[in-house]
Amino acid sequence: MRAKKTILALSGLSLLAVTACTDPARVGDDPRQNTKGGAVLGGVIGAGLGALVSDDKAKGAVIGGAVGAAGGAAVGNALDRQEAELRQQLDNDDVQITNTGDRLIVTMPQDILFDVDSSTVYPGLRSDLLTVADNLRSYPDSTVQVVGHTDNTGSANYNQALSERRANAVADVLMDGGVAFERIQTYGRGENQPVASNLTEEGKRQNRRVEIVILPTAA
Numbered sequence: 001m002r003a004k005k006t007i008l009a010l011s012g013l014s015l016l017a018v019t020a021c022t023d024p025a026r027v028g029d030d031p032r033q034n035t036k037g038g039a040v041l042g043g044v045i046g047a048g049l050g051a052l053v054s055d056d057k058a059k060g061a062v063i064g065g066a067v068g069a070a071g072g073a074a075v076g077n078a079l080d081r082q083e084a085e086l087r088q089q090l091d092n093d094d095v096q097i098t099n100t101g102d103r104l105i106v107t108m109p110q111d112i113l114f115d116v117d118s119s120t121v122y123p124g125l126r127s128d129l130l131t132v133a134d135n136l137r138s139y140p141d142s143t144v145q146v147v148g149h150t151d152n153t154g155s156a157n158y159n160q161a162l163s164e165r166r167a168n169a170v171a172d173v174l175m176d177g178g179v180a181f182e183r184i185q186t187y188g189r190g191e192n193q194p195v196a197s198n199l200t201e202e203g204k205r206q207n208r209r210v211e212i213v214i215l216p217t218a219a
Contacts, residue, residue, distance in 0.1 A: 075216050079104060082139050082214070089131050103215050106132060110150070110166060110208040119165035126173055132212060133177025144184045145213040146171045151204035152191040164188030170210050 083099045086106065090097075096107040113125050121129065136144060148163030148170075167186040175181055196203035 076101060078139065078141075078216060082135065085138070086132070086135050089135060090128060092128055095128065103213055106212040106214070108170075108210050108212070109205065110148075110210060111205060113170070113210060114166060117162070119162065119169045121169050121173055129170060129173040130177040133174045133179050136174065136179050136183075136214070137177075139214075140183075141217050142183070143215045143217055144174065144179065145187060145211075145215065146174070146184060147187045147189055147211045147213060149189050149193055149207060149209050149211070150191050151194070151207040152198040153204065156190060160188055160190035162188075163190045166210055170212070174212075 079099055079101070083097055083104055086097055086104070094109055094112050096105075098105040098107070108125075108128070113121055115122070136142070146167045148165075148167035150159040150163050152159070164186070165188075167188050171184050171186045174184060191198070191207070194203070194207040195209075196206040198204055198207060
């Protein structure tokens with residue numbers, strides 16, 4: 001019975017972690033917001049886990065909270081620094097950088113990366129991708145997901161294949177810039193994950209994008 005309760009409690013804490021870490025909302029302009037948020041979240045989860053696995057609940061909670069807070073703060077701090085450096089290095093208003101607290105998402109409109117129906121990266125945009133690659137080499141403790149998206153023009157099958165080719169093309173440039181092959185995963189989402197309405201040209205433009213998702217693997 002105790003083992004079952006422990007498993008259920010661990011599952012609940014894991015759900016709390018996933019829910020809190022994936023919330024993209026950011027309040028205010030505190031440059032250390034994600035460091036603080038990571039410390040709080042890590043402390044809560046660490047305290048809960050420490051209490052569960054220790055016979056001395058209070059002592060386990062204190063130790064677990066301290067360890068969890070330190071780890072969460074380290075991840076948040078690293079993401080804050082990486083985000084600030086990326087913004088300075090890229091200096092491109094067309095590129096969006098989102099820090100959710102547990103990952104960075106670098107969004108590049110496909111219209112600045114590719115010609116229509118093409119999966120060949122514009123020569124002028126290779127430099128921006130190589131800048132991202134250089135940044136990724138400075139922060140090696142992460143995995144990188146490259147995700148291609150399209151609007152709904154054309155057939156779904158064609159859009160799926162195009163999004164995959166474009167994700168692979170961006171990944172190839174990152175690897176040309178020195179990012180290790182084993183760090184990179186590529187995905188094509190086709191027209192399935194729009195961020196705007198496909199009923200307008202502006203909406204379609206926003207939906208045509210490649211996202212480079214940076215996921216920390218260590219504190």
